[in-house]
Amino acid sequence: MNIDRIRTKISLFTANFFKFLLFNLFMRYYWIEWMLPFHVTNLMLGASTWLFFGKSFEGTNPIYQQYGADFISFLILGLMLNSLFSYTLDAFRIATLFTLRGRVGSMGQHLSMYDYVRLSGVPFSAPILAFVVDGYIEQFITMLVYLCVGLLFGLKISGGNYAVALLGVCIGWLAVIGIGLISASMIMIIGAWKGIEPIRWLVGVLTGLVSGIYFPFEVLPEGIQVVSRILPQTYALRVARLALLQGLGLSDLETDLGVLMLMALILFPLGVALYKHSINLLRVKTFVE
Amino acid sequence: MYAIETIGLTRTYLRYNYKGTHVSMDRDDNPGGLLLSLYNRYFNRNVEKEEIVAVDDVNLKIPQGELVCLLGPNGSGKTTLLRVLATLLKPTRGTAYIMGHDILKEEDDIWRHATYIAGLLTGGAWMDARLTPRQILLIQAKLYGFPPERIDDALKLSELEDVADTRVATFSTGMLARLSAAIGLLRDSPVYLLDEPMSGISKEVTQELYTHMKENIVRKAKATILFATHNLIEAERYADRVILMHRGKVIAQGKPEELIMSIYKEQSIEFEVLNCPPDVVKSLEGLSGILKFVDLGKVDEETIRLVMYTEDPRKVLPKAISTIVEGSGEIKHVKVNKPTLEDIFIRVVREKLG
Numbered sequence: 193m194n195i196d197r198i199r200t201k202i203s204l205f206t207a208n209f210f211k212f213l214l215f216n217l218f219m220r221y222y223w224i225e226w227m228l229p230f231h232v233t234n235l236m237l238g239a240s241t242w243l244f245f246g247k248s249f250e251g252t253n254p255i256y257q258q259y260g261a262d263f264i265s266f267l268i269l270g271l272m273l274n275s276l277f278s279y280t281l282d283a284f285r286i287a288t289l290f291t292l293r294g295r296v297g298s299m300g301q302h303l304s305m306y307d308y309v310r311l312s313g314v315p316f317s318a319p320i321l322a323f324v325v326d327g328y329i330e331q332f333i334t335m336l337v338y339l340c341v342g343l344l345f346g347l348k349i350s351g352g353n354y355a356v357a358l359l360g361v362c363i364g365w366l367a368v369i370g371i372g373l374i375s376a377s378m379i380m381i382i383g384a385w386k387g388i389e390p391i392r393w394l395v396g397v398l399t400g401l402v403s404g405i406y407f408p409f410e411v412l413p414e415g416i417q418v419v420s421r422i423l424p425q426t427y428a429l430r431v432a433r434l435a436l437l438q439g440l441g442l443s444d445l446e447t448d449l450g451v452l453m454l455m456a457l458i459l460f461p462l463g464v465a466l467y468k469h470s471i472n473l474l475r476v477k478t479f480v481e
Numbered sequence: 482m483y484a485i486e487t488i489g490l491t492r493t494y495l496r497y498n499y500k501g502t503h504v505s506m507d508r509d510d511n512p513g514g515l516l517l518s519l520y521n522r523y524f525n526r527n528v529e530k531e532e533i534v535a536v537d538d539v540n541l542k543i544p545q546g547e548l549v550c551l552l553g554p555n556g557s558g559k560t561t562l563l564r565v566l567a568t569l570l571k572p573t574r575g576t577a578y579i580m581g582h583d584i585l586k587e588e589d590d591i592w593r594h595a596t597y598i599a600g601l602l603t604g605g606a607w608m609d610a611r612l613t614p615r616q617i618l619l620i621q622a623k624l625y626g627f628p629p630e631r632i633d634d635a636l637k638l639s640e641l642e643d644v645a646d647t648r649v650a651t652f653s654t655g656m657l658a659r660l661s662a663a664i665g666l667l668r669d670s671p672v673y674l675l676d677e678p679m680s681g682i683s684k685e686v687t688q689e690l691y692t693h694m695k696e697n698i699v700r701k702a703k704a705t706i707l708f709a710t711h712n713l714i715e716a717e718r719y720a721d722r723v724i725l726m727h728r729g730k731v732i733a734q735g736k737p738e739e740l741i742m743s744i745y746k747e748q749s750i751e752f753e754v755l756n757c758p759p760d761v762v763k764s765l766e767g768l769s770g771i772l773k774f775v776d777l778g779k780v781d782e783e784t785i786r787l788v789m790y791t792e793d794p795r796k797v798l799p800k801a802i803s804t805i806v807e808g809s810g811e812i813k814h815v816k817v818n819k820p821t822l823e824d825i826f827i828r829v830v831r832e833k834l835g
């Protein structure tokens with residue numbers, strides 16, 4: 193009985209998830225023509241600016257020694273992971289806003305997207321995840337562009353420990369998804385419908401300064417490094433770089449991976465629970481939008 | 482098993498009332514500004530918090546296979562009740578069962594048992610104007626996992642066969658309403674929750690749709706339809722059972738005729754009499770079987786209007802007529818008013834208000 197129910201739920205999810213995904217892709221076709229070429233050019237020029245800037249004092253600071261004294265590889269990895277993580281911070285909130293504001297219908301007769309989804313038995317996660325996944329496609333393209341620019345400038349990751357780097361990125365990703373979900377819950381909980389969502393803002397603003405995207409966080413004063421150590425991005429970046437650039441393995445990075453794991457184990461379930469709660473609030477409170 | 486059973490179902494809303502004429506930046510619960518709404522809620526003296534009990538301790542038992550009408554004035558909680566049953570709103574207290582399924586414990590499965598349509602015209606929400614009825618029904622059939630053969634039946638029943646392959650954008654209002662009904666038929670759910678289904682639909686189509694719903698959905702498919710409306714005439718004509726709501730409470734329910742009989746025992750007889758001598762009026766007032774006699778006064782110089790209330794017009798009417806005729810009054814007009822649901826409604830609401 194219960195297994196049957198779970199099975200129908202999963203089949204409902206998959207059927208609708210792909211429908212929504214396809215729909216989103218279709219609706220965003222313009223992106224390929226009117227955004228992608230310009231976007232790619234911007235990214236290439238932006239990344240090059242950073243790289244020339246870096247070249248001008250390459251390797252002069254001994255702090256790069258621990259990352260293989262390779263500023264270009266250091267920076268490219270930072271930029272790539274930053275585009276992944278910063279989108280992840282926003283993804284669920286934007287998807288939720290989009291879905292909650294959405295209307296379905298024709299000729300002046302409309303149902304709210306939420307009601308529509310509920311009345312047709314489509315799991316709410318289907319449109320949300322479809323929207324999020326759709327956005328990741330853009331991020332993966334961005335990461336690919338960074339990678340290409342990096343290779344052009346002499347990015348060296350051939351001797352790296354790919355498995356450990358991937359593990360670190362994935363655990364970090366899970367933790368950041370947790371933060372993204374917490375941020376998305378704030379729509380209903382504190383009413384962050386418009387403008388800045390404070391939690392995402394705080395994490396975003398700190399990440400830029402302290403997590404070591406553009407420079408190793410070890411250059412920061414001790415006091416600020418404390419802040420670095422509470423962000424999962426710091427650890428994910430560190431693990432990915434040390435594994436790829438210095439070829440470090442699991443045993444060398446166990447502390448970083450352990451802390452990251454702990455963060456993911458707290459943030460992810462917390463995010464999911466809070467998000468579920470916030471969506472349920474929709475049927476408890478009612479909103480005038 | 483009941484189609485719909487509610488147990489102490491209650492739903493409240495919090496509402497903030499903004500006194501005074503200044504326009505507040507923060508509309509009801511509009512979550513735009515946190516600080517502003519906190520200020521408004523806790524410090525602004527012009528803002529009053531009010532708890533509205535939109536559905537108040539409602540206990541219903543609706544059997545399967547009935548067309549049930551939910552009646553009530555504006556703001557009596559009909560929409561709220563239907564939305565709670567459709568799991569679009571959470572109840573504040575109590576619960577309900579749809580075909581034996583708890584709307585709280587099985588909230589994600591209620592859509593299988595109940596179809597909620599806010600107005601047959603709002604059924605347009607299930608459609609895309611660029612598609613044809615057949616395509617729309619196919620999408621619905623896929624969504625719900627129904628065999629596509631059912632589509633033809635639904636099209637036939639709703640008399641849309643001729644336009645089955647025409648784009649919906651070209652449809653008239655009544656055709657759209659029928660398409661909504663077709664979607665409902667296709668879904669074949671045991672319970673339908675309709676919120677003012679006929680608003681905006683012409684009389685003929687309304688009649689057609691009600692007959693259609695009653696014959697095909699209620700009688701043949703043994704489904705239950707709970708529909709909210711203000712239209713007492715429709716309710717009286719089509720409903721197997723009516724539920725009167727007022728300020729969130731169910732104040733009366735039952736079969737329309739029984740409800741009328743039980744609440745409104747008396748009927749009124751209205752006379753317009755030409756040249757009626759005063760002693761005739763007196764003896765009319767003294768007739769046995771009359772509960773209440775009202776002299777409405779002169780209509781013009783010679784004509785007066787009288788109303789008498791009785792439980793048994795068959796006995797009173799001949800006596801009254803002969804009294805007038807014998808007293809050389811001339812009867813211009815007689816009318817026996819059978820009470821309608823409207824009378825019931827007015828009376829029940831008045832009684833409840835005290």
Ligand SMILES: Nc1ncnc2c1ncn2[C@@H]1O[C@H](COP(=O)(O)OP(=O)(O)OP(=O)(O)O)[C@@H](O)[C@H]1O
Pocket residue numbers: 478479494495496533534535553554555556557558559560561562
């Ligand atoms: N979102 C809301 N927030 C606060 N109060 C609400 C909200 N929705 C409805 N109400 C209040 O709840 C009460 C019941 O409203 P409801 O819409 O259920 O009435 P109704 O019987 O459907 O009325 P109508 O016949 O006008 O459609 C009303 O007093 C209304 O003001």
Ligand SMILES: [Mg+2]
Pocket residue numbers: 559560561676
């Ligand atoms: Mg209503």
